[in-house]
Amino acid sequence: MTDATDGPVKIDRAQQFITALPYARALGMRIDELGEGVAVVSMPFADHLVGDPHSGVIHGGVVSALMDTCCGAAVLSHPSVRSSTATLDLRIDYMRAAKPGQRLSARAECYHITRSVAFVRAVTTDEDSENPVASATGAFTIEAPRHG
Amino acid sequence: MADRNEPLSQIKSRRDAALQALVAGVPFIRWLGIHFDRRGNELTAVLPFDEKLIGNPMLPALHGGATAAFLEIAAIIELSWTASWADVEEGRLIPDPTDPSSMPRLPKTVDMTVDYLRSGLPRDAYARARVVRSGRRYASVQVEAWQDDRARPIAQATGHFVMPKNG
Incomplete structure (x- = not known):
């Protein structure tokens, strides 16, 4: 995913990458935008992902999987x-709380990077994109490239 | 004060009913296949391995999001369990295992910080949570997950929660 091909080809390849991750596939994740350290990943609502039976709101753990993948x-x-x-x-x-029934969309930005660590922040919204559902900040490893 | 002569089967069925009522109503817990082992009032969350939990098929390793969800669920259930224990034991709450509304609503997560310590293997995972502080409105919970070796945790987390009203 580091070559200089055009956007759609890159997104296609990234989508292949995401559908190769069983957990991301099980949650129905889709890459909507990707490039230069920024990613937008979205996923549909599903009844089996509900965390609060009283309100029908999706579980927080689903939102963290979406943001982790997006980051x-x-x-x-x-x-x-x-x-x-x-x-x-x-x-x-x-x-x-995310609105039951609505699609979730996360946007992550890798805002600083060193040789060993990437610093990332992300925001998730439902179909009301003006009011964030959740935000995240994280540190990610940069694995040393394998030789040979 | 609890009745020393209460039949053991009655004690166990009351406690198991309370646990069941907390867990059974949550579709996402069922979808992940998480269940809880109980020893007295001590809970251990169990996440049985499943192919769909994989996030890195090359290693293979559990998805960080699956681990985070497991920790959050272990923390929420522990918190709700701990907060309602006295009411269940003293008969102020009568849990019905088939009716989640027989127990208080689950706390709401304000934030969770997860440290990933080792990559999760394609095996069962376990988690135990500890309520560090529980007030009327807010609570702080620490939780740790491990697999084969209890001394080598795969992840730990701290979370803050808002307690449900009236209970």
């Missing part, structure tokens, strides 16, 4: 990253 994709799309990545830590703030 990882942002790191891998950074021009200087040529290897894989793993989450070191991720803090998530839940600002409001």
Whole structure:
């Protein structure tokens, strides 16, 4: 994902990458935008993802999976990253309940990168894109490229 | 004060009913296949391995989002369990295992900070949570997950929660 091909080809390849991750596939994640350390990943609502039976609101753990994946994709799309990545830590703030039935969309930005660590922040919204559902900040590893 | 001569089967069924009522109503807990082992009032959350939990198929390793969800669920259930324990034991709450509304509503997560310590193996994972502080409105919970070796946790987290009103 580090070559200089045009946007749609890159998104296609990234989508292949995401559908190769069983957990991201099980949640129905889709890459909507990708490049230069920024990623937008979205996923549909589903009844089996509900965390509060009284309100029908999706579980926070689903939102963290979406943001974790989106942050990882942002790191891998950074021009200087040529290897894989793993989450070191991720803090998530839940600002409001997502509307039941609505699609969730996360946007992550890798805002600083060193040789060993990428610093990322992300925001998730439902179909009301003006009012964030949750935000995240995290640190991700930059694995040393394998030789040979 | 609890009745020392209360039949053991009655004690166990009351406690298991309370746990069941907390967990059974949450679709996402069922979808992940998480269940809870209980020893007295101590809970251990169990996440049985499933192919869909994989996030890195090359290693393979559990998805960080699956681990985070597991920690959050372990923390929420522990918090709700701890907060309602006295009411269940003293008969002020009568849990019905088939009716989640027989127990208080679950706390709401304000924030969770997860540290990933080792990559999760394609095996069962376990988690135990500790309520560090529980007030009328807010609570702080620490939680740790491990797999084969209790001394080598795969992840730990701290979360803050808002307690449900009236309970």
